[in-house]
Amino acid sequence: MDYNLNNDNIEYLKFYGKTMIKIGLCGLGTVGKSFFDHLNVHKKRIASNIDQDFKLLAIADRSIEKKINNKDFILTKNPIEVAENPDIDIVVELIGDIDTSLELVTKSIKNNKQIITANKALIAKHGDEIFSQAKQNDVFIGFEASVAGAIPIIQTILKNFSNEKITSIVGIINGTSNFILDQMTNSNCEFSLALKEAQKLGYAEADPSFDINGQDAAHKISILSALAFKIKSPLDKTHIEGIEKITPMDIKYASELGYIIKHVGITEFINNSVVSRVHPVLVSNKDIFSNTPNVMNSIIVEGDRFGKTMLYGHGAGGDATASAVVADLISAINHKSNVDTSFSQMVHSSVIQDYEIMDIDDVVSQYYMRIFADDKPGVMAEITNKLAEQKISIEAVTQHEPDNNNSPIPIVMITDRVKGEHIRSAIKNIEAMPHIREKVYSIRILKNE
Secondary structure, eight states: OOOOOOHHHHHTTOOTTSOEEEEEEEOOSHHHHHHHHHHHHTHHHHHTTOSSEEEEEEEEOTTHHHHOOOTTSEEESOTHHHHHOTTOOEEEEOOOOSHHHHHHHHHHHHTTOEEEEOOHHHHHHHHHHHHHHHHHHTOOEEOGGGSSTTSOHHHIIIIITTTSOEEEEEEEOOHHHHHHHHHHHHHOOOHHHHHHHHHHTTSSOSSOHHHHTSHHHHHHHHHHHHHHHTOOOOGGGOEEOOSTTOOHHHHHHHHHTTEEEEEEEEEEEETTEEEEEEEEEEEETTSGGGGOOTTEEEEEEEETTTEEEEEEEEOSSHHHHHHHHHHHHHHHHHHHTTSOOHHHHHHHTOOOOOOEEOOGGGOEEEEEEEEEEOSOTTHHHHHHHHHHHTTOOEEEEEEOOOSSTTSOEEEEEEEOSEEHHHHHHHHHHHHTSTTEEEEEEEEEEOOOO
């Protein structure tokens, strides 16, 4: 692919009588390349939304010599040189790690450069200090691309719903996990095969840990939680579960009961406390989330006056993420030109509350439970007694045939709504029974009426 801007492409930047805004791009990976192409292909459209001239001046990437060779740009392996370049007005950070990115952003702010980043981990872990530094230097921070790709969830929360009291945000916000579960559901395959397919298609990294163990979704939901409820990032207190333990058996049994398994991020305001959690859930096959396929994302925002609003679209991929980066670029240029500073002001004033983060054990939910038990008289009665001790009622129960005569019997239960601490205690007691085999696996049920 050609990343060179020829003379014809440079000409569109020369709008006489306007100040030249100079951009530094740090990171020329998948998103960085898409951003570069977006600037080149959609130059006129971008220019129509701003009142200034602009151009890409510098590009930093650790493998820069292998990716681009063009004298129209300042090329460097060291992104910090971009932060320290006095000619750069806007730094676009698409590196992806935390330490280097934090140093780059911090030095850029100190040097009064506007910042755009797609780095969810950076914002989730260091957003509070970054926003504080940006406020002191009147610097724009654009991070729309850090959550849900091309879905404008950040702008929606901070601008469109700025006069509303948000009560909850629930979303499928990790495309890799959603693709894997979708494959397991529709192709009746094992987790490992679905993961290999995701990697083959480029939907999962060679090391997919952050996607499948829930860390990626946790970064995203903690960002949304902080913005929606005007609190410091709750990442350290966010409950995190991945999808590694889900089996085709769970997919099948859930389907028999009228459910589909999805992985979601949830943040909500309950009893003057904030909940922040990511984990698998069972959703009704009639629920709108059940129709979110492959790598798509969907997010439902609920407010006390406007009710529920759903945003749906491509949550990942170079083009989708680059589109969000360009939207932030337009805002950054307008902020630099004092055309529109409202978004930056809302971000700077977002941390004003000190709500407690609710422990996951205090969250009330229905549960799916998968239990393996020996085929012995009285085992089912003993299981129900252990649940009754925690005042847990059963809404539905199914008992399945074992794989062979020596295999334990799979028992699936759907409970009524119960506190997390009670289901955890009941499971501990059930696992201690002499005729129970393997660990009891539980998944929360999402009621999204």
